[in-house]
Amino acid sequence: QQPVQSPQAVILREGEDAVINCSSSKALYSVHWYRQKHGEAPVFLMILLKGGEQKGHEKISASFNEKKQQSSLYLTASQLSYSGTYFCGTDVSGGGADGLTFGKGTHLIIQP
Amino acid sequence: DADVTQTPRNRITKTGKRIMLECSQTKGHDRMYWYRQDPGLGLRLIYYSFDVKDINKGEISDGYSVSRQAQAKFSLSLESAIPNQTALYFCATSDGTGGLETQYFGPGTRLLVL
Secondary structure, three states, rough: OOOOEOOOEEEEEEOOOEEEEEOOOOOOOOEEEEEEOOOOEEEEEEEEEEEOEEEOOOOOOEEEEEOOHHHHHEOOOOOOOOOEEEEEEEEEEOOOOOOOOOOOEEEEEEEE | OOOOEEOOOOOEEOOOOOOOEEEOOOOOEEEEEEEEEEOEEEEEEEEEEEOOEEEEEOOOOOOOEEEEEEEOOOEEOOOOOOHHHHHEEEEEEEOOOOOOOEEOOOOEEEEEOO
């Protein structure tokens, strides 16, 4: 079952902050975040494991609430380059044994 | 050179034809994946492979088959293409390091089935 992302779309002015949420009905081992620009491949942003371990870009922050099976991606002081579609991917089995299940995406538009 | 390559990049075919999409990687990863992307539906997993002898069905494997010819090559076949298989197809690889694995996506193959 696909995780649910919210909002579906958001439009910001450059410099504003955004939060993108990802929620699953299943117990998660990890949450993965990717960004895709139009016509391009998705690019890795961050992984968050249950227990608190995480790996990702320095300028990206995210949280993972294990009790609620929810993750949030925080984009602060947004730049034009942040525009794109953000996907969360969830792993329920650990180590990607069953692959990732991706949400439908959140479209982010940053205006100057 | 790109680490994950897909051929062809664009393909138009007719209903009922058999086609193969190919993926190659130079990252040395054991794990490889095929996804399809449809507008508004995100990425959905078709098949994945953790090594040459390990092939697993994903969420939407019906109508597709795969072949892992070598560690570096993973092909997706549509035995008899149908119009609702029109989509953007991505191959991905991952390093599978204890849960902190990153998936690296190829540039995608845009398939149109008439």
